Amino acid sequence: MKIRFNNGIELLCGQKLLLDPMRTVNGIPVLISHAHSDHIPKDVRRSRSRLFTTQGTADIIARRYNANGFEILNFNERRSLGEIDIYPYPAGHIYGSAGFLINCEGKSIFYTGDINPYGGLTVERPAEVPDADVLVIESTYGSSKYRFPNPQRVRLEIAKWAAEEVYKGNSPTIEAYLVGKSQEVIALLNKYTNVEIVVSENIAKVSTPLKERFNLKYSLSSEEPHVLITHRAKSRRKARVTGWVLFSSRREDFPLSAHADFDGLVNIVARSSPSKVLTVYGFSKEFANWLKKWGINAEPLGKEWVEL
Ligand SMILES: [Zn+2]
Missing domain, CATH: 3.40.50.10890 (Rossmann fold)
Structure with a gap:
């Protein structure tokens, strides 16, 4: 199994899977973590790929972009795509937001999407973080200076x-x-x-x-x-x-945020207890460096394929 950050997050395991890509690619299935514009393919309205997301996210995208035809994933329910099994977990970031646990070739990867462990008043449930071999974690506030008040x-x-x-x-x-x-x-x-x-x-x-x-x-x-x-x-x-x-x-x-702050991100890493952490978005280098200092195998996910 291989992973890289190129057109969003690209995963290769028997077949290709795109997570929050900038654009869809014909025939390659897409997972959309939530309805913020930087996580939605620009061609969402005319895409010919299979697009998977939660009902909440599909409803918001339908209102905002007039795009339909999503295949709906339910929280904690398995969906199989060939050799790949996908389980969506609530991310607590905005309504409909999900993280994805992906099982393939006997390994598990958890992609957090944007995640808020403190939850909010307009999300279905607070974030849930499963155990995974590999954690792909957002690091929007992955700098130690970002510690939010209660x-x-x-x-x-x-x-x-x-x-x-x-x-x-x-x-x-x-x-x-x-x-x-x-x-x-x-x-x-x-x-x-x-x-x-x-x-x-x-x-x-x-x-x-x-x-x-x-x-x-x-x-x-x-x-x-x-x-x-x-x-x-x-x-x-x-x-x-x-x-x-x-x-x-x-x-x-x-300073009311929909994201985990630095301590929240560290807590998510601890909860998932992965053997490898790949950081994406925001302070990805700085956050990976902190994790490395603490003896955790971590690196920012870039354009080079990472073999898992
Ligand atoms: Zn977001």
């Missing part, structure tokens, strides 16, 4: 800030990613405040698959003071909700 505390800070602004008669703006973070912010404001929430049209569109399941309450306009959630805000006084504002001193910046 997410529940950040949620309450966002709720407090928003409620105070609305109480003063303002209509504050919160900037949050279109898929995942926007719905998390709606859910936390619904849960901890009674402020009215207005969202931009594109957020409303992709929120539809989650609306009923998580009982999300929002509208497209309001005459009363309200919180506006949009993925691109012009206002200079906007609040921002993302892990990348961790070192910002602005009062309106809230």
Whole structure:
């Protein structure tokens, strides 16, 4: 079995399998871990390959890209593709997000996709991490300086800030990613405040698959003071909700992330107890170096094939 990072993650085991590729290749099956644009093939709408993903991810992609025809994988249920067995695990990153345990030639590989061990208010379940011989782990925040505060505390800070602004008669703006973070912010404001929430049209569109399941309450306009959630805000006084504002001193910046932070990633490695770790995305070199220092066989996954 061989693996490399070229067009997304390419796996060769009797046949080829693409994980989160940039583009599909005719006849090669594709696994999509979640509905963020950097994990979805650009040609998802006209692809002729078999595309596998969870129902949650398929629903969001259908709303956002008008793409259909996915083969649905259920969490913890086996799907066989020739010699390859695939088991999806909840990743806790955004609604529908999955990691994939892949068994082939007597070896197991777990690809985390983007993963959040702390879970969220709008995911099916917190992340589950199986044992695997090889762990392919995202390292978006794989630098030791990224250690996030308790997410529940950040949620309450966002709720407090928003409620105070609305109480003063303002209509504050919160900037949050279109898929995942926007719905998390709606859910936390619904849960901890009674402020009215207005969202931009594109957020409303992709929120539809989650609306009923998580009982999300929002509208497209309001005459009363309200919180506006949009993925691109012009206002200079906007609040921002993302892990990348961790070192910002602005009062309106809230480091609530959908990813594992450094300690979370280390914890995932420990839970999976692999004999080899391959890092992808973000601080992949730095994270692999940390793991090597601790005696773990780790390297960033690059364009060269790695024999497993
Ligand atoms: Zn993501």
